[in-house]
Amino acid sequence: MLNVNLRHLHYLVTLAETGNFGAAAARAGITQSTLSAAIRGLEEELGAPLMDRSGRRMQLLPFGETVVERARDIIAQVGELPEYAARSARPLTTRLRLGMIPSVAPFVLPKLLRSLRAAHPDLSLSVREGLTQSLLAEIRAGRLDAAFIAHMPSVEEFEYTAVAEDPFLVALPPRHPLSGRAALTLADLASDRLLLLDQGHCLREHVLTALGRDGLVDEHDVRAASIMTLVQLVDFGTGITLLPRIAVDAGAVSGTGITLVRYESPSAARRLVVAWRARSYRRSDYLALAEHIRRHCLPGSDGAAAAE
CATH class of the missing domain: 3.40.190.10 (Periplasmic binding protein-like II)
Structure with missing residues (x-):
C-alpha cells in the first residue's frame, strides 16, 4: 500500500509550477535539501522517477506530469472536504469562488449578486473576472471552484453543464x-x-x-x-x-x-456553461448555481429571486 504524504504532493506541485528547486523551496517555506529529500522519497514510494535532473532546469518526465495532475486533483479534493461536510444538507450555503469571462460578467454579475443574496443568504460568493484559459488554470490549481464561461475545446477535460x-x-x-x-x-x-x-x-x-x-x-x-x-x-x-x-x-x-x-x-x-473540476465533491453546488443562473440571471429573467 502506498504511503504518500499530502505535504509532499504540495511540494511536487509547487516544484512543477516554479520549475526550480530553489524557488519552490522558498515558496513552500522549507530548505532546498528538505524539498529534494521529499521529492526523492515520493519517487521511491511510487517506484519511478518523476523528473530529469540532468539539465540546468528541472524537467518533468511524462510520468511526473501525470502525477502532478493527479496531485492537484487530490489536493483540491482534500481541500473541499470541510466545506463538503458543512454544506451536505443544503447546496450553496458556504464559500464559492467563481470565475467569469469579461464578455459575460458585466451583463450577468449584477443580477447574480442580487439574486444569490436573496435566495442563498448563507453563501459567501467571491468573483474573479478573467480570460477562459486563466480561469481554467485557477480551477486546476484549486484557487477557483467553478467558472461561468463560453464553451471552448479546452473545457472538455472539466465537468460542465450548459446554461444557455x-x-x-x-x-x-x-x-x-x-x-x-x-x-x-x-x-x-x-x-x-x-x-x-x-x-x-x-x-x-x-x-x-x-x-x-x-x-x-x-x-x-x-x-x-x-x-x-x-x-x-x-x-x-x-x-x-x-x-x-x-x-x-x-x-x-x-x-x-x-x-x-x-x-x-x-x-x-456560443454556448454558455458552468465548468468545474471533474469528480469534485461539490458537483451539486455547481449544478444548483447553473440552474440559478438560468432562472434568475439571464436576459428576461426576474433578477431578484426569492429564497428557493
Whole structure:
C-alpha cells in the first residue's frame, strides 16, 4: 500500500509550477535539501522517477506530469472536504469562488449578486473576472471552484453543464447600407472591416468561427479589450462586429446609432456553461448555481429571486 504524504504532493506541485528547486523551496517555506529529500522519497514510494535532473532546469518526465495532475486533483479534493461536510444538507450555503469571462460578467454579475443574496443568504460568493484559459488554470490549481464561461475545446477535460445558447447579432454602424436587411450571412459582410476583441478572449475565437476564420485577413481587423469598446468603435463607424445577445439584451448598445441584424450561420451562437473540476465533491453546488443562473440571471429573467 502506498504511503504518500499530502505535504509532499504540495511540494511536487509547487516544484512543477516554479520549475526550480530553489524557488519552490522558498515558496513552500522549507530548505532546498528538505524539498529534494521529499521529492526523492515520493519517487521511491511510487517506484519511478518523476523528473530529469540532468539539465540546468528541472524537467518533468511524462510520468511526473501525470502525477502532478493527479496531485492537484487530490489536493483540491482534500481541500473541499470541510466545506463538503458543512454544506451536505443544503447546496450553496458556504464559500464559492467563481470565475467569469469579461464578455459575460458585466451583463450577468449584477443580477447574480442580487439574486444569490436573496435566495442563498448563507453563501459567501467571491468573483474573479478573467480570460477562459486563466480561469481554467485557477480551477486546476484549486484557487477557483467553478467558472461561468463560453464553451471552448479546452473545457472538455472539466465537468460542465450548459446554461444557455447565446446567439450573435451583427452590429452595423449608423446608416450602414445593410441596416435594412432582416438577416445577414458571411458573404454579405466580406467587404466590411471587422472589429474583434484582443487575443486570448474566447469571444474573439467564437466570432472568428462564426464568420469563417479562413476568410479573414488578420492584419485588417481592429482589436479591443472589451465589448463596450467594440460598441463605441462600431457606433463611430470604424467597422462591424458580432455581439452576443446577452450583451445586447443587457443594454450594451443603448444610446447608440447601431443597427442590429440577425446573423445566419451554423456557428451563429456560443454556448454558455458552468465548468468545474471533474469528480469534485461539490458537483451539486455547481449544478444548483447553473440552474440559478438560468432562472434568475439571464436576459428576461426576474433578477431578484426569492429564497428557493
